[in-house]
Amino acid sequence: MTRYRGFALLGALVGIVALVCGAIIAGLGAMTGTGTTGTTGTGTGAGTRAAAGSGGQGSDSGSGAQARTPVGTAAPASADAWTGTWAAAPGGAEPGAPNGFPGRTVRNVVHTSIGGTSVRVTLSNLYSPTPLLIGHASVAVGRGGGAGASSAEAVPGSMRRLLFGQRAGVTIPPGGRVVSDPVPLAVPYAGDLLVTLYTPVAGGPVTYHRQATQTSYLALGDRTEDLGSAAYTESATVWRYLTAVDVLNRRAPGAVVAFGDSITDGVGSRVDANGRWPDVLAGRLRERHIGVLNAGIGGNRVLLGSPEMGRGASGVSRFQQDALDRAGVKAVVIDLGINDILRGETDPARITAGLRDLTRQAHARGLRVIGSTLTPFGGYHTYNPVTESVRERVNAEIRAGRVFDDVVDFDRALRDPYAPHRLRPAYDSGDHLHPNDAGYRAMGRHLDLRSLEEKTPARL
Structure with missing residues (x-):
């Protein structure tokens, strides 16, 4: 048995359960004379939404999610084979767009971790007090790839119209989200997808992710199914409305969520280079068909x-919707706490208590948690002996094994051996807080993949 027995067994069980459920559904259809169709639900989607989210709309709080099995088991979270290939956590309402983008088309460019044979997307209206009308939506494989090469241009033959409950348009309620119907598409591994949305009327503030380090686009009018990029004359390094992309991949045993702040988000890495540490981790897990989802x-x-600053809800309150509810999630890697220190928290016990809360939430859903030590920030403008002392005390508790199921020591991977309170110069993006591409590569390679195995959960 391989050291990834947990993921492998999960994949096998998912396949078996999917076949059994398919036979049951087919039998029911024959008995009643009716088939099954994807419909857009309302409210919390009770009865049809699994933890990963099925087609339908509901609250972004994730309150209707089903419970998972105890940590360390290989039981599948749901009876389908949907696995997340990409995700972004909504951070707030985009400044300068109080009414959305009426009469315009948003083309989000995202980079997949794993591929599949079908795709579905999740759209969010979390930070708007008014309904959002999506009049037309599509997904396509993008031509972009590599540093400086991302583009709004689609690969010919890959354009697919997205439907919501068999309809081209959908209204997302205030604070809600919607999952599209599945559509067949050969989604590439480590490739770009274009998720395009036309908003015909004003829809209130735009729910967005502000530090994408990926270029996306805007066009006038409905250019949803344009293969070319000529109409997309405006660009910005943000993602709008889009929070998840899932694929149907029968070989995928699950996904890993990277949960954190700007260091997980990839701030300091090159735009359009896909050099964040979760991207590096995705490359290591790709041959095993394990998705990696960035929730930084x-x-x-x-x-x-x-959220008024685009920095999102607190980690303890957003953990369910941004990590636990992702499709096929099997484990979570957490790197969070530096900003608490930088913004005045001087009690390390409060930070570690919050991190333990995240671990408990994950355990309640049967998920394993690997936690990171906090990385050095000596030389950053708010660094001082007090902040350094708090960081060291948080790290001591993490290393002692009293916070997470297992530990990845990103502090040790990045610190200058001659000045441990600072980043190694070769890994510093220049602000003494965020790593550069080389630093993110070191982080992505430092995680011991054996830590993703099933083991005894931490005693909290």
Whole structure:
């Protein structure tokens, strides 16, 4: 048995359960004379939404999610084979767009971790007090790939119209989200997808992710199914409305969520280079068909939220929707707490208590948690002996094994051996807080993949 027995067994069980459920559904259809169709639900989607989210709309709080099995078991979270290939956590309402983008088309460019034979997307209206009308939506494989090469241009033959409950348009309620119907598409591994949305009327503030380090686009009018990029004359390094992309991949045993702040978000890495540490981890897991989902938000804290600044809700309050509810999630890697220190938290016990809360939430859903030590920030403008002392005391508790199921020591991977309170110069993006591409490569390679195995959960 391989050291990834947990993922492998999960994949096998998912396949078996899917076949059995398919036979049952087919039998029921024959008995009643009716078939099954994807419909857009309302409210919380009770009865049809699994933890990963099925087609339908509901609250972004994730309150209707089903419970998972105890940590360390290989039982599948749901009876389908949907696995997340990409994700972004909504951070707040986009400044300068109080009414959305009426009469315009948003083309989000995202980079997959694993591929599949079908795709579905999740759209969010979390930070708007008014309904959002999506009049037309599509997904296609993008031509972009590699540093400086991302583009709004689609690969010919890959354009697919997205439907919602068999309809081209959908209204997302205030604070809600919607999952599209599945559509057949050969989704590439480590490739770009274009998820395009036309908003015909004003829809209130735009729910967005502000530090994408990926270029996306805007066009006038409905250019949803344009293969070319000529109409997409405006660009920005943000993602709008889109929070998840899932694929149907029968070989995929599950996904790993990277949950954190700007260091997980990839701030300091090159735009359009896909050099964040979760991207590096995805490359290591790709041959095993394991998805990697990035739930980092720049400026995010464990204990307090600041969505008005685009920094998202607190880690403890957003953990369910941004990590636990992702399709096929099997394990979570957490790197969070630096911003609590930088913004005045001087009690390390409060930070570690919040991190333990995340671990408990994950255990309640049967998920394993690997936690990171906090990386050095000596030389950053808010660094001082007090902040360094808090960081060291948080790290001591993490290393002692009293916070997470297992530990990845990103502090040790990045610190200068001659000045441990600082980043190694070769890994410093220049602000003494965020790593550069080389630093993110070191982080992505430092995680011991054996830590993703099933083991005894931490005693909290």
